[in-house]
Amino acid sequence: MTEGAAETGAATGGVNILLRLEGLTLFVGMVMLYWTWDGSWAVFALLFLVPDLSFLAYLADAKLGAMVYNAAHSYMAPVALLTLGFGLASPLTLSIALIWLAHIGIDRALGYGLKYSAGFGFTHLGRIGWQKDT
16 A cells, blocks of 8 residues: 555555546446437536545635535435425536536546545645646
């Protein structure tokens, strides 16, 4: 286990692989549902990276950055939105939820996990960035 993983409690080995495969499964599933739903691909392209704007909170400090980023990259809000979209039969709400979940899925598949307050590069899936091996 690397020193950074010990400091942040990052998943390693088979657990890390499983979490990343879950992310890939979520991404593929949400894109397939969106396609089946016949959602607008222009809307998909426009909204897909919106959750990443949450990284701007890191301009204030790492603790606030991690809190805001994690709020935007947790399953809780988009699943609640998905449920609301089904309950209200709201196509736009459903589309936003599917896109948001697809974003989270591809992030997790690529190793961009939930952040620790130690800094943007410290995630529950391990270190990311150009200094990840230090």
